[in-house]
Amino acid sequence: MDVSTVLYGVALVLLGIFYWCRRKQMRVFKEMGIPGPEPNFLFGNMLAFRTKPMFRKYQEWREEFGETYGYFEGPTPVIVTSDVHLIQEVFIKQFNKFHARKLWPVQVDPDRDEDVHMFFARGKRWKRLRNVVNPAFSAAKIRQMAPTVNDSINQLLDVIRDGAKATSDRSIEVLNLFRRLTLDSILRCEVGLDHSSLRNPDDLFLKHCKGVIEDTTKMPWLYLLGFLFPTLHSVWITVYRSLHYIKFNPVYWLEDRMREVIVMRRENQESRRPDLVQQMLDARFQADSFKDIEKEHTTSRDCSRGNTLRSMTNEEIVSHALLFLLAGYETTSTTLTYIFHELSQNPHVQQTLRREIMSVLPRGYCEIAYDDLKKLTYLDYVIWEALRKYPLASSVTARQCVHACNINGLDIPEGMLIHANLWDVQYDPKHWGDNPHEFDPLRFLPETRRTRHPAAWMPFGAGPRSCAGLRFALVQLKMVLAKVLRDFDFQPSKKLTLPLKLVEGATIMPEDGLSVSALRRASAMSEQGCMRRMSSVLTISDMAGLNVGSRRPSLAATESDVDNESNASEGEEMDMDASWKSYLARRRSSRRNSILDDEPTQESILDIRRASITKGIEMLQVKSIHKGINLMRRASCGTVLEKSAAFGKRQPSPKVSPIIQHKKDESGTEEEQPASMTPCYPEDTSATIASYLRSKYGKRRASALPDLESVKEFNTLTEFNPRQEFVQDCCDQAVDTLPSKSSEDTSKLPELCARLYKRRASG
Ligand code: HEM
Numbered sequence: 087m088d089v090s091t092v093l094y095g096v097a098l099v100l101l102g103i104f105y106w107c108r109r110k111q112m113r114v115f116k117e118m119g120i121p122g123p124e125p126n127f128l129f130g131n132m133l134a135f136r137t138k139p140m141f142r143k144y145q146e147w148r149e150e151f152g153e154t155y156g157y158f159e160g161p162t163p164v165i166v167t168s169d170v171h172l173i174q175e176v177f178i179k180q181f182n183k184f185h186a187r188k189l190w191p192v193q194v195d196p197d198r199d200e201d202v203h204m205f206f207a208r209g210k211r212w213k214r215l216r217n218v219v220n221p222a223f224s225a226a227k228i229r230q231m232a233p234t235v236n237d238s239i240n241q242l243l244d245v246i247r248d249g250a251k252a253t254s255d256r257s258i259e260v261l262n263l264f265r266r267l268t269l270d271s272i273l274r275c276e277v278g279l280d281h282s283s284l285r286n287p288d289d290l291f292l293k294h295c296k297g298v299i300e301d302t303t304k305m306p307w308l309y310l311l312g313f314l315f316p317t318l319h320s321v322w323i324t325v326y327r328s329l330h331y332i333k334f335n336p337v338y339w340l341e342d343r344m345r346e347v348i349v350m351r352r353e354n355q356e357s358r359r360p361d362l363v364q365q366m367l368d369a370r371f372q373a374d375s376f377k378d379i380e381k382e383h384t385t386s387r388d389c390s391r392g393n394t395l396r397s398m399t400n401e402e403i404v405s406h407a408l409l410f411l412l413a414g415y416e417t418t419s420t421t422l423t424y425i426f427h428e429l430s431q432n433p434h435v436q437q438t439l440r441r442e443i444m445s446v447l448p449r450g451y452c453e454i455a456y457d458d459l460k461k462l463t464y465l466d467y468v469i470w471e472a473l474r475k476y477p478l479a480s481s482v483t484a485r486q487c488v489h490a491c492n493i494n495g496l497d498i499p500e501g502m503l504i505h506a507n508l509w510d511v512q513y514d515p516k517h518w519g520d521n522p523h524e525f526d527p528l529r530f531l532p533e534t535r536r537t538r539h540p541a542a543w544m545p546f547g548a549g550p551r552s553c554a555g556l557r558f559a560l561v562q563l564k565m566v567l568a569k570v571l572r573d574f575d576f577q578p579s580k581k582l583t584l585p586l587k588l589v590e591g592a593t594i595m596p597e598d599g600l601s602v603s604a605l606r607r608a609s610a611m612s613e614q615g616c617m618r619r620m621s622s623v624l625t626i627s628d629m630a631g632l633n634v635g636s637r638r639p640s641l642a643a644t645e646s647d648v649d650n651e652s653n654a655s656e657g658e659e660m661d662m663d664a665s666w667k668s669y670l671a672r673r674r675s676s677r678r679n680s681i682l683d684d685e686p687t688q689e690s691i692l693d694i695r696r697a698s699i700t701k702g703i704e705m706l707q708v709k710s711i712h713k714g715i716n717l718m719r720r721a722s723c724g725t726v727l728e729k730s731a732a733f734g735k736r737q738p739s740p741k742v743s744p745i746i747q748h749k750k751d752e753s754g755t756e757e758e759q760p761a762s763m764t765p766c767y768p769e770d771t772s773a774t775i776a777s778y779l780r781s782k783y784g785k786r787r788a789s790a791l792p793d794l795e796s797v798k799e800f801n802t803l804t805e806f807n808p809r810q811e812f813v814q815d816c817c818d819q820a821v822d823t824l825p826s827k828s829s830e831d832t833s834k835l836p837e838l839c840a841r842l843y844k845r846r847a848s849g
Contacts, residue, residue: 104315111158111163112124112158114156114163114499115155115156115157115163118156118496118497120154120155120156120165120496121151121152121155121156122147122151122155122156122157123147123150123151123155123157139588139589139590139594140480140481140590141480141509141510141588141590141594144166144507144509144510145509145510145513147166148166148168148507148510153167153168153169154166154167154168154169154172154496155167159503162486162501162502162503163499163501163502163503164484164502164503164504164505165498165502165503165504165505166505166507167504167505167506167507168506168507168510168511168514169494170511170517170539170541170542171494171539171541172493172494172496172504173504173506173511173541173544173548174539174540174541174548175493175494176485176493176504176506177483177485177506177541177544177547177548177549177551177552178540178541178548178549180491180493181485181549181550181551182489183487183488183489183491184485184486184487184488184504185208185209185212185485185486185488185551202399202401202402202405203402203405203406203409204216204219204406204409204554205409208488212551214371215402215406216550216554217371218365218366218369218371218398219362219365219366219406219554220554221365222276222361222362222365222366223362223554223555223556223557223558224557225456225557227360228456228557228558228561229456229457230360231275231361231558231561232453232454232455232456232561232565233453234271234274234275235271235275235561235562235565236453236454236565236569237274238267238270238271238274238282238284239267239565239566239569239570240569241267241270241282241284241285242263242266242267242284242566242570243569243570243573245263245266245284246258246263246570246573246574246604247573247606249263249604250574250603250604250605250606255579255580255581255603256603256604256605257579257580257581257601257602257603257604258601258602258603258604259599259600259601260422260423260426260599260600260601260602261419261420261423261595261596261599261600262599263284264418264419264420264422264423264566265292265295265296265415265416265419266283266284266287266289266292267284267419267422267566268414268415268416268418268419268422268562269281269283269289269291269292269295269411269415269419270282270283270284271414271562272410272411272414272415273291273411275361275362275558276361276362276363276407276410276411276414277344277347277361277362277363277407277411278347278351278357278359278361278363278364279347290339291340291343293336294336294339294340295336295340295411295412295415295416297336298336298337298340298412298592299412299416299591299592299593299595300591301336301591302591302592303589303590303591308322308325308326337408340408340411341404341405341408344403344404344407344408344411345400345404347363347407348363348367348400348403348404348407349400351363351364351367352367352400362406362407362410363403363407366398366402366403366406366407367397367398367403368397369397369398370395370396370397371395371396372395372396410555412592413553413555414555414558414559416592416593416595417478417479417555417559417593418559418562418563420476420478420593420594420595420596421469421472421473421476421478421559421563422563422566422567423595423596423599423600424472424475424476424478425468425469425472425563425567426576426600426602427586427596427600427602428468428471428472428475428525429468429571429576430576430577430578430579430602430603431525431578432525433577435468435525435527436571436575436576438464439464439465439468439567439571440571440572442462442463442464442465443462443465443567443568443571443572444572446458446461446462447568447572454565454568454569456561459561459564459565459568462564462568464527465564465567465568466530466564467527467528467529467530467531468527468567469560469563469564469567470527470530470543471525471526471527471529471530472525473543473545473546474512474518474529474543474545475512475523475525476545476594477508477509477512477544477545477594478545478593478594478595479545479546479547479553479593480506480507480508480509480545480594481590481592481593481594482547483505483506483508483544483547483548484503484504484505484506485503485504485551486501486502486503486504487499487500487501487502487503487504488500506541506544506548508544508545511541511542511544512542512543512545514542517538517539517542517543518542546559572607573606573607574604574605574606574607575604575605575606575607576602576603576604576605577602577603577605578602578603579601579602579603580603581601582600582601582602586600
């Protein structure tokens, strides 16, 4: 018997054993009464599964076996389900019993990574890390990031303009372009690196991020071995990690760069920035155990009040920064690609959306403020619908059972994975009607949304463990769409082949990118306007300050644009989606009935305006003139800049007198008190501020509305103190001295406010 015969014999025996094991494994599902695909002879069902994109295979299996079925993935039994009740129980209601998410069998080692990584961590450790991360994505933090994102989008506009000019049919490849954009935003906003791959397409960060994502679309031989011989899991992991020393791995390159930044920022206190990395550097939590403290020898420790507090180690921060970089870069750019594809395929949706954007952010608006985005309802629907049609992160929406339990009559053993079959749920006619393949943003009208099961739409996952970057992603998506659609019309490119060929890796993405034709609109901002816009943006170092909100370019620069704009929007009015129009009409009339009780009176509106002016004046007095003025304009006065002789010239600042009290002592002589004591104000201050406001802002517009949300916020912020009485006087005077036209305008305010209320309710 020669050697090769022996080897063949051994191989056959191994395959036989493997096949026998698979069949034995399948009994788990039989006993649970769950149908599932039989393992195929050679490799078991997982490999059959990997030969096709998962979401397609899932759809086929659902047709064959029904809503819930089982199969084996490596060492783990997996239940795949499109039963929304089961999903809701597992992800939301009983989430304590289901912690970890789906793990890939070879590329990651949960035992090692759980120590440092939020994505793999469970229970208390995960909660603690998530508590550190969540505030970095709070509304306040994202408001601060808005100017930086704006800046990256401005660069994107220029790249689209130049790219479209360079081709005959004006087509551009958008997937790559959006990847550059999202990479820049995430590096600037989360890591604090002033970075621009939009200006430099050969950027190394870009190259290595792409490398990581591409690697996930391949099936390396180790991955295969991992499935074939799952019990040797730790061997494959060790081999995978050692390969790093032989073969270049982009993950390690990125980790090294992150480490450099983090070490530099930890050592250099001057590099403090309000971003995610800073949040992690500043975080302190109680050490779990002695072992935990031992590990932290590299970081500072604070032993106050008998508690041993520890900071996050450099390795923890590096791994999180990398997680956020990859999660933020890939998902958002692919979503943008799908949205632009759908907009180019559905011109009526594009027109309707553009109309809404133009009405909320007219031509003169250069930078988009975070608060403006809330008014773009139809834009929300477009984004939600794209995420419904393309739940691109569906491969990670899974939970592993950590305590055996019974859910909806199903005995789920410990260790079993429950994977939500999003691709199927989000196309299910039960939830989405007969035409789930159509792109229809109006599926998300409030009245329809209310009747739908909460687990029928979950592209960001669900429950406490859902996407941590959701808010950041949505703000970025909205900003890009709002800005890009104002300047460009999108049409299908000649290079496009339909249906889209999708490939599956960390996310589900178009295999060969995606091209659309970008036609510059007549109303697009002139190139000088763009130049001005470029020079007006904030740099990363400005982030530490406040969000300056919408900056308006000079009127002279945009006068001609405004004319073009009005012509363009007349045409669009005709094209406006009829169903959206009727929705708006219905909404208007239904609101009129539903909020009768809350209908703001003229008095309450004046109260709101007074309160905002109060806060504004307080700002003027004690903090920043510009912040105060902005506050008054945005929250209360709603005035619009008028083209007047005064405009464009530098306005004198109001004279703010020092807060000094003149108090008579017992002998009757006046003595000056320090500012910290009960202050009073020189009499002329309120008049000065009122006249300053008049000269700065000119006439009120009928459409000027108090921003109720911000007023509420400011009301809670306002601390009533001894200055209050004086401020109230100032405020009354400021309101009284608003230009006479305002009294006519305020009569329209109840109706306008009512609309605003309604919009919020549906938002
Ligand atoms: C359109 C864009 C995005 C989509 C569709 C998306 C989708 C998802 C999904 C489906 C999950 C798993 C949730 C679950 O299992 O319930 C997830 C988790 C996560 N995402 Fe996103 N994501 C997006 C953008 C982002 C961004 C921009 C960031 C960061 C800047 C981010 C950071 C994370 C993190 C850290 C987790 C893990 C959360 C945890 O384990 O607690 N994502 N994302």
